[in-house]
Amino acid sequence: MRFSSTDSYIATDDLTMAVNAAVTLERPLLVKGEPGTGKTELARQVAASLGVPMIEWNIKSTTRAHQGLYEYDAVSRLRDSQLGDERVHDVKNYIRKGKLWQAFEAGEKVVLLIDEIDKADIEFPNDLLQELDRMEFHVYETGETVRAAVRPIVIITSNNEKELPDAFLRRCFFHFIRFPEPEVLAQIVRVHHPGIKEQLLSTALTQFFELRETPGLKKKPSTSEMLDWLKLLLAEDLGPEDLKRDGANALPKLHGALLKNEQDVHLFERLAFMARRNQGR
Structure with missing residues (x-):
């Protein structure tokens, strides 16, 4: 699987090399650059060029890393128990799968875009270290371990609004998109x-x-x-x-x-x- 420019996206030689290096190394590709230089569009074009689906996780200032794995809706379960709903007996009914879970269980190669990671809290990247490294995580409510059958192509974008932790950077292949000549x-x-x-x-x-x-x-x-x-x-x-x-x-x-x-x-x-x-x- 090799990425190249598409009919609707011009990729420079160094950007093409960075994408293919990250795919070969099976490392997340961390893409930085000033806003409007096509970082988010890059992930869409990589998916189109390689012919694989894309899962997009847009990060906000309130986003927590655990939301990318799953969320447990305890409030809904409590309400259903008060109403005598039979669903309450299976905790899986109250587990909402996050974007990483969706990418891990896809069963095929996908592009996972983690967009604008620098918007989140400074601890956000560190909280994803193990999951992005091992491509697995544990669901405490059900006792199961979710593992990626096929390792996704992870593309992470940053507008450089804040510094990212060294431990996180070590696990990524880095590329800075320079403003085009x-x-x-x-x-x-x-x-x-x-x-x-x-x-x-x-x-x-x-x-x-x-x-x-x-x-x-x-x-x-x-x-x-x-x-x-x-x-x-x-x-x-x-x-x-x-x-x-x-x-x-x-x-x-x-x-x-x-x-x-x-x-x-x-x-x-x-x-x-x-x-x-x-x-x-």
Whole structure:
């Protein structure tokens, strides 16, 4: 099973190598990178490329590691016992299988995505060490041990919001998705907008990277925001001449797709003001 770029996803050589190395080593692949660089989409494309199902576990700040294994619904069991329900005699009726359990019992190779692990409590990764290492866990309420018949391909994403424990990192194959170079970004755009004219693409890319490199920018626009921006440009039938900016008009056309906070909008407004003042001298 070897991963490669798909019709809808451009994977660089180093990313392809990282995915295949993790599959060969049977280690979780930890993918970091700034938001919008395609970390979550990578897991979907790996599943599509290898022709296997995907199980997705989206992590929140309130998520606990044990929820990935199972949850025991003691409240429902107590209620059913008060109502005389026959289900109460079998504790398995009150065990809710988590995403890891689903992946372990799938009976075939699957991709298990643990998305944005850095959102959870700092102890969250450590609490999964044994389960991800041994691919098994114990269910105390029933006394059974759940083992993975087929080891899943585990892809873990992080936006680098907090440091992950060393013990966890040692068990992973690591890859950092760098922001794509202009040539790679152009390939990505052509995949999503195959009919785009080269002159518009060239002008938009130049303006996009100029915007990303503006000193003082709080949030740099991502690949996904670039694609949204181009979708709007094409919908409005704008050409390269419509994207021209001068000092008095520093904000790009339809900038709401690229700039996502007022500080960055104000930055470009100040740049325009300074440019107008300099022109007036």
